[in-house]
Amino acid sequence: METIQKHFLSDMGIMLGRSMRHILRSMDTIITVTIMPIAFMLLFVYVLGGAIQTGTDNYVNYLLPGILLIAIASGISYTAYRLFMDMQRGIFERFHSMPIARSAPLWGHVLTSLVSNAISVVVIILVALIMGFRSSAGVLSWLAVAGMLVLFTLALTWIAVIAGLSAKSVDGVSALSYPLIFLPFISSAFVPTESMPSVVRAFAENQPVTSIVEAMRSLLAGQPVGNDIWVALAWCLGILIVTYLFAMRLYNRKAA
Amino acid sequence: MQNKSIQVKGLQKSYKQLHVLKGVDFEVGKGSIFALLGSNGAGKTTIVKILTTLLKQDSGTAAVNGFDVAAKPDNVRQSISLTGQFAAVDEILTGRENLIMIAKLRHLENPRQVADDLLNRFGLTDAADRRVATYSGGMCRRLDIAMSLVGKPQLIFLDEPTAGLDPEARIEVWKTVKELANSGTTVFLTTQYLEEAEQLADRIAILHEGKIIANGTLEELKKLFPPAKVEYVEKQPTLEEIFLAIIGKEEK
Numbered sequence: 001m002e003t004i005q006k007h008f009l010s011d012m013g014i015m016l017g018r019s020m021r022h023i024l025r026s027m028d029t030i031i032t033v034t035i036m037p038i039a040f041m042l043l044f045v046y047v048l049g050g051a052i053q054t055g056t057d058n059y060v061n062y063l064l065p066g067i068l069l070i071a072i073a074s075g076i077s078y079t080a081y082r083l084f085m086d087m088q089r090g091i092f093e094r095f096h097s098m099p100i101a102r103s104a105p106l107w108g109h110v111l112t113s114l115v116s117n118a119i120s121v122v123v124i125i126l127v128a129l130i131m132g133f134r135s136s137a138g139v140l141s142w143l144a145v146a147g148m149l150v151l152f153t154l155a156l157t158w159i160a161v162i163a164g165l166s167a168k169s170v171d172g173v174s175a176l177s178y179p180l181i182f183l184p185f186i187s188s189a190f191v192p193t194e195s196m197p198s199v200v201r202a203f204a205e206n207q208p209v210t211s212i213v214e215a216m217r218s219l220l221a222g223q224p225v226g227n228d229i230w231v232a233l234a235w236c237l238g239i240l241i242v243t244y245l246f247a248m249r250l251y252n253r254k255a256a
Numbered sequence: 257m258q259n260k261s262i263q264v265k266g267l268q269k270s271y272k273q274l275h276v277l278k279g280v281d282f283e284v285g286k287g288s289i290f291a292l293l294g295s296n297g298a299g300k301t302t303i304v305k306i307l308t309t310l311l312k313q314d315s316g317t318a319a320v321n322g323f324d325v326a327a328k329p330d331n332v333r334q335s336i337s338l339t340g341q342f343a344a345v346d347e348i349l350t351g352r353e354n355l356i357m358i359a360k361l362r363h364l365e366n367p368r369q370v371a372d373d374l375l376n377r378f379g380l381t382d383a384a385d386r387r388v389a390t391y392s393g394g395m396c397r398r399l400d401i402a403m404s405l406v407g408k409p410q411l412i413f414l415d416e417p418t419a420g421l422d423p424e425a426r427i428e429v430w431k432t433v434k435e436l437a438n439s440g441t442t443v444f445l446t447t448q449y450l451e452e453a454e455q456l457a458d459r460i461a462i463l464h465e466g467k468i469i470a471n472g473t474l475e476e477l478k479k480l481f482p483p484a485k486v487e488y489v490e491k492q493p494t495l496e497e498i499f500l501a502i503i504g505k506e507e508k
Contacts (some may be wrong), residue, residue: 007363010360010363011361014357014360014361017357018349021348021349021353022348025348026348026385047290049291089342089343089344089347090340090341090342090343090344090345091344091346092338093308093310093338093344094296094338094340094344094403094404095361096309097308097309097310097333097334097336097337097338098358098361098362099330099333099334099339099362100361102300141307
């Protein structure tokens with residue numbers, strides 16, 4: 001028993017190495033999680049951006065937080081997909097009949113989700129810098145932004161775990177990502193909510209993406225963040241805790 | 257040391273309304289090949305899942321290498337390996353990467369060496385660095401079994417190891433299983449092919465409607481039937497023999 005606990009981290013590391021290979025060998029994944037968000041960013045900045053009035057002179061600065069959230073939302077749908085494929089094939093049964101912690105394969109997927117999304121976030125920020133993104137944020141603000149993104153990734157990852165464990169087909173798994181990718185569009189991520197009709201505006205201003213985007217935007221601009229960061233934290237932590245508990249229950253039932 | 261690898265008493269399991277196992281008893285001696293024979297849906301896989309700690313029984317006891325599967329699952333997992341009904345290989349990784357991954361998860365000294373040895377033993381050295389998705393069914397199965405041998409477990413479970421394989425690949429797998437048993441590993445295999453049980457097993461148990469209805473060596477099972485009568489029948493080659501003969505010629 002102790003040996004199983006002792007090796008938990010290294011076992012999880014091996015699982016991480018395995019899924020990272022899956023990602024690097026899948027052109028589809030790489031395109032969807034990095035190239036697509038970058039294409040969105042180019043499209044919004046150089047095609048639509050000229051017509052959008054945000055009250056800031058640098059639209060890349062305005063846009064970047066929303067693009068990062070879209071990248072993460074499309075990234076986690078691959079987490080759901082990889083988990084689903086593992087459940088379908090025999091490989092999870094092999095892992096579960098081996099002397100390794102029962103939750104190690106699952107945590108491997110969660111860790112992979114964090115690492116791979118972090119990589120695509122960094123790549124997108126680098127491209128944004130080339131496109132003229134500038135930030136006056138200090139180290140602490142950047143850390144706060146990073147923490148926010150990690151929390152958001154984790155919250156969505158546990159949603160993905162639930163989808164991956166409960167889906168009946170591959171189509172079902174991939175359907176998950178569409179509403180998540182769509183949420184930033186109905187928020188203040190691309191345009192200020194003031195321009196929206198009242199019903200849409202009410203939704204946009206009270207859904208989690210707006211507070212997360214606003215908090216990150218203020219942090220990156222070196223401005224006071226106000227209430228947004230607490231609302232954003234509450235959303236992320238709330239979703240995280242509920243989905244984590246639900247996902248773990250589902251996993252223990254499915255894999256027991 | 258005790259000389260039983262598996263001891264099962266009064267094993268029962270139901271899925272909702274369906275009463276799959278209705279009191280199963282059997283024992284498997286160390287170092288033997290034990291075949292569990294039964295038609296589709298007889299509950300063979302359920303027994304394998306209970307013995308490999310993937311599923312809990314409703315009642316009855318099962319012990320593997322002296323450890324109760326319900327009470328000491330971690331000890332059980334230390335000494336067994338499962339080759340499930342569906343090839344438990346990672347198709348995106350190469351054969352070598354698959355073996356190294358399992359060797360690392362078993363915390364062996366030299367994962368690379370372990371992988372090389374097994375690739376060699378299973379005739380997969382040439383395909384070692386190709387993705388498993390490109391393997392044939394037989395190669396996949398061989399890799400699957402090789403992965404189960406990483407770390408030299410005392411007992412290996414093969415759940416319908418030849419299902420879906422062509423005759424050549426099936427004979428390859430049979431050869432592997434025989435070699436395993438010669439090296440002292442206990443093999444528990446399930447099959448629906450009578451010939452497979454006949455070819456491989458030291459002991460055969462027949463699972464039917466949730467119970468073991470016969471259990472013994474092939475000789476013992478034969479005695480259950482009326483004595484053989486002598487009849488003269490023209491011996492036609494089976495299609496399998498014809499197939500293998502033609503294939504053999506082609507390769508020469």
